[in-house]
Amino acid sequence: MPQLCTRETRQMQHSCSCMSDFNVRTVTNACFVSIMAATELVQIEDGTVQEKLLTRMALEFTNISFKGELKGDKRKIILDNVSGRFSPGRLTAILGPSGAGKSSLLNILSGFKKHGVIGSVMVNGETLSDEAFRNKCVYIPQDFDLLELLTVMEILDYAAELKMTNSSSRMVRKKKVNDILDVLGLRRSMATLVKNLSGGEKKRLSIGMELITNPPIILLDEPTSGLDSVSALQLVSYIKSLAEEGRTIVSVIHQPASSLFKHFDDLFLLSAGKCIYSGPIDGMVSSFAEAGFHCPKYYNRADFALEVASMLNSPGLELLALKYNNSDAYVRTSMDGEFSGRNNIGTPYRNTCLAVKSRRKYAVPQWKQFEILLSRSLRSTIRDFFFAQLRVIAHVIVGFLLGIVFYNAGKDASSVMTNTAGIFFFHIFIFYGNSMPCTITFPQETKVFVREHLNNWYSLEAYYLSKIFADLPLQFICPTLFVLISYYLTGQPLEPFRFAMFWTMCLLLGIFAQTVGLLSGAAFDIQMATFFVPCLSIPALLFSGFFVKSYEMLEFLRPLSYVSFFRYSMQGSMQAIYGYNRTDFPCSQIMCYYNRPGKYLKFMDTPEEGIELNMAALVGFIVLFQVLLYISLRRRLKIFQ
Known part of the structure; x- marks a missing residue:
């Protein structure tokens, strides 16, 4: 595969080859990172593969203010006119005591x-x-689903496949994946299911x-949380190597240890939102x-x-806040280390005219x-196992149980x-057996969808349709x-028309039940979702006509039977079994009232024909x-748009 090797890449390769054998594994990974981080393999129209230099981008923000939820008659100030600049090629740590606004700042950036956010965020001015912006900046939250x-x-x-363009060949995509496996030390775990990975491996993954699209700006929220000291140090070393090649x-x-903290170049320290x-x-x-x-x-x-940032009533802290927290101007470090000022008036968050447009929102068509x-x-x-395999097994076992x-x-x-009661139990099991697995498993998948969509992996419509067809x-x-x-x-009539x-x-x-499960999982968290399904189904069961016939209800309650989905499924099933001119039943007793x-x-209260209306x-x-x-x-995405 032909490649054009840039001067920067050759220098990095030379420097990597000249390193000593000390800590060979770490050095080797760092060399891979250096080579991959500075360049990106791209395939041009004539089919050749060339290397594209990583664009260096500085992330600037001015007058960022944000207040929390209303408590009583006041809103807590989370961030108060915060301004700053994060430079390319440098690894920046955002540090501060609990409640200082660290994660809120990263979420805003x-x-x-x-x-509820005031201020502006810019890239290279x-x-x-x-x-x-999302084509150039990726955000990796602390709880990465x-x-x-x-x-x-x-x-x-x-x-x-989702993040690299259609013009990229399979060979180019494969090389990129293999490079990342080597860079992040995941080669040995490449055939391991994600659920069996360690915490450090999940963070690196x-x-x-x-890294697939070689982003120039990467934002991470507490990437070392939950890791032991060795894994945390290894992860920060990887991140440091990526930053050294031009990424912001x-x-x-x-609360990092000294050995971890020394890997960072810059510090952005917050105290009480300043x-x-x-x-x-x-x-x-x-x-x-x-x-x-x-x-x-x-x-x-x-x-x-952290100790200084916690001294909220100290006069010295007020001096520092005045020095680094001026709402009219902020001091920023330029790429060559010099300082310059920039005036900016606070505006609604990212509410200015579009300066740069991307040609296409997604890398591949829908x-x-x-x-x-x-x-x-x-x-x-x-x-x-729970959503698919156990679900199929349960339908088989319960089918035999109810049949017996x-x-x-x-x-x-x-x-x-008795037969009608059996049919009613059939419907109850089908509903809960198909809705509850979705209710329990879909909330986590929804979080994955939100993150991937916001990082410009794919559209809502593509995900929605794929989910419908996959189910x-x-x-x-x-x-x-x-x-x-x-x-x-259960001895139902063995007639193909009635069985169909x-x-x-x-x-x-069953399709409706699974839709209910997906809806509850998408709209609520898992606790509220498991509460929503019974709250929806119990009234539907009550007004289905099995317990109380519609003509026996109070007059003002009768319309509610028309919004019970169980009413239509029961009526349709009863018509299939007993309707359409079925002959009289054989009677084993002296007298059968419903022969x-x-x-x-x-x-x-069911017509003998008209199953089409119940199906409709x-x-x-x-x-x-x-x-x-x-x-x-x-709606899940609306708050981010």
């Missing part, structure tokens, strides 16, 4: 938090649209996914000394900075996104009420297996809840 049933290699392969990397860090230091770490001690804070000899500078996401979702579903309990109840007129096999298999077993064992109608009603109910199907249907009603419920699902997913 990344664009993940916008409502220009204000970008959200679309253009991953699809746990994919391997490391599969995660990176899918990321490469989360960074590797975003900013990381929120929580900046009290912004600049090189080596200049922090002298700056604090001028304000009356003296660092003891051999003392951890990070601990010293049809390709749909294809990739469908493949990824199907692979995850097949491996999900209500064995041959459908063959005799004396057991017609179709299970929506078909589970009710079908259940009906085949229970229908035969009954199966269709159960299938539509004629028409008489029993009249008692159940269930389809209407499915469409309505699918629309609500789409709206819920868009």
